[in-house]
Structure formats: C-alpha cells, structure tokens
C-alpha cells in the first residue's frame with residue numbers, strides 16, 4: 244500500500260520510538276513523585292517542554308501538555324469562555340469539527356457564537372473579522388492551515404486585529420506545526436499535535452501566552468500548573484519532543500521537496516484529466532496537501548478504487564469521512580453539493596517518494612475514466 248493520507252496521521256519515526264522506549268521501561272516513575280524514580284521522568288518532561296517551546300519561540304511555562312489536538316482546542320475555547328463567563332466568540336466556518344462542535348456547544352450554553360465566512364479558496368478575510376468584532380467579543384479562533392484543503396490563513400493579520408481590540412486569539416496549528424513557520428507574536432493560544440508530525444498519538448499541547456487566564460477543564464492533582472490535571476503521558480511527550488526536533492531541523496528542505504511533488508500532482512491532474520479542478524488556493528497552501536475534485540463521480544468511489552490499486556487517499560478529513568455528508572469546508576467555500584462530493588484529498592509526507600507520486604499519476608486518471616464510464620451523472 245502507498246500512503247497518501249499524512250494529513251490524517253503519520254507513522255511514528257523510528258528515532259522517536261527509540262527515544263520513548265526507556266520511558267516505557269525502566270524510567271516509568273510518576274513525574275510528580277518525590278523519590279528517585281521520578282527524577283528522570285520529571286527531567287525528561289521539562290526538557291520536552293523546553294524543546295517544544297523553543298520550536299515556536301515560546302517560554303516553557305507557556306506550554307501545557309494535553310492528550311490530543313481535540314483536547315487542546317476544547318481547552319482553548321471552553322477555558323477562555325469559562326474564565327470570561329459570558330461573551331461573543333468568533334470562529335471560522337472551516338475549522339476542524341473539534342473547534343466547530345466545541346463552539347456550537349458553547350452557543351447552546353449561554354455564549355454568543357458567530358461563524359466567519361471564507362472566500363472561494365477557503366480563506367478568512369481579516370477585514371471580516373474586524374467587521375464582526377463587538378464590544379463583548381472575548382475570543383477569535385481561526386486555524387493556521389485547513390486540514391481538508393490545506394489553505395494557509397492570514398493568522399498574523401487576524402492576530403493583530405485581535406490584539407488591537409484586546410480580544411484573545413486562538414489558532415489550531417495541528418496541520419502546520421513544524422511544517423511551515425508560525426509567528427506567535429499576536430497569538431494567545433495555539434494548538435499543536437504530535438501525531439501529525441511522526442510522533443506518537445496521545446500527546447499534544449496548548450501554548451497559552453503568559454498572562455492569558457483560562458479555566459481548566461480537568462480538576463484533580465494539579466499537574467501542568469493546575470491547568471490540566473492528570474499524570475503526564477511522559478513516553479508520548481518525550482516522543483512528541485523528539486518528533487518536533489527532527490521536523491523543525493528538516494522543515495525548510497522538506498517543505499521544498501514536498502512543494503515540488505505537490506505542484507507536480509496538481510499540474511498533471513488539472514491539465515490532463517478533463518473536468519478536474521483544484522480545491523483551495525494554489526500557492527497559499529501547505530506543502531503536503533492536494534485537494535482536487537472530479538465532476539460526475541463520487542470521491543468515495545475514487546477512494547475505494549484507488550485503495551484496490553494499493554493507494555490510500557481520503558475524502559473529507561478522516562474523522563468526518565464516515566458521515567458521507569458534503570464537507571463543511573467545501574460547502575463554506577461555495578462548492579455545490581455534487582462538486583464537493585467529487586473531491587479527494589491527497590496528502591504527502593516524509594516517506595513519500597517521487598516513484599509513488601508517479602504511480603498515483605498513472606493510476607488516478609485511469610480510475611477517474613473507469614468511474615466516469617459507468618457514471619449515471621454524465
């Protein structure tokens with residue numbers, strides 16, 4: 244099988260696994276204990292925090308470890324909302340479901356929630372943010388890179404507007420962290436995740452800028468400065484830090500390599516396959532994402548047929564794939580239901596080779612032709 248679904252999750256790098264093993268074996272102590280068993284784990288935990296903080300030019304005390312991007316996003320939205328007690332929250336309409344559904348839940352529980360529109364490329368206009376800010380706005384949440392169409396949002400400009408208006412700004416960087424630079428100057432809360440960067444599942448973090456007050460969601464032993472009680476998942480956190488080090492040190496080269504492969508796929512498909520169009524922006528796009536639509540056929544049919552040729556791609560984001568509803572991201576971008584349904588996401592990663600891309604480019608046009616030949620929609 245050839246894997247083209249790195250935006251859903253990544254395999255764990257062997258160097259990451261090696262770094263984790265001692266913490267699954269002899270270095271098992273609880274970092275909060277007082278005896279010698281805890282000293283190695285406590286040191287490893289704090290070293291990991293420093294590595295991750297350095298990667299985004301933050302201070303270690305500004306990093307709170309969580310179990311997933313979903314948890315970090317819930318912590319950001321609900322944590323700010325509960326601390327402020329009431330107010331207006333602005334969220335982009337193309338966020339991952341964990342942000343959208345957390346915001347909708349807050350909407351049902353006394354907060355005023357508004358969704359920001361996007362243009363045909365899936366980009367939020369900072370002017371729209373400014374226009375919608377009200378006296379009682381407490382938080383704006385706009386993701387850095389969209390997980391379905393890969394568009395890079397103007398978070399620096401949006402952050403500036405929020406800062407000017409004294410409003411907290413949260414950004415979900417699960418798809419961009421260590422893949423493209425992130426400037427946290429005007430960001431108050433940032434979500435990052437291990438499982439998208441060749442680290443293990445079960446580790447993620449929320450950057451919370453010094454001075455930003457949030458209400459914890461988990462109450463207990465007071466770990467993570469009281470913001471996230473639970474014994475820290477040290478093996479996964481150590482792996483997350485190792486994955487961060489590797490990804491940051493290879494970021495520029497990898498971005499360049501993947502951008503070339505990405506553009507080769509986009510160019511070939513949109514030029515050589517009739518009625519094939521790119522979803523999202525051509526250049527304001529993360530280096531590993533391709534999202535294309537084919538008229539008259541279903542994305543799911545393409546996915547299943549490609550799977551039979553040994554190629555794994557996805558339709559919408561992996562987590563919402565089984566719903567078989569048109570993607571909320573593509574719908575927000577103005578695509579008609581039938582256009583959205585004919586879309587697939589191809590996402591590249593560290594192990595993607597040019598020969599695999601060539602195989603995809605040979606097989607995919609054939610698959611599209613076969614499906615169109617039997618399509619009732621022609």
Ligand SMILES: Cc1ncc(COP(=O)(O)O)c(C=O)c1O
Nearest residue numbers: 311312313314339390415417418
């Ligand atoms: C942008 C974004 N945010 C959040 C998540 C949720 O990640 P997890 O399922 O690891 O919590 C994902 C996963 O696909 C994502 O792409």
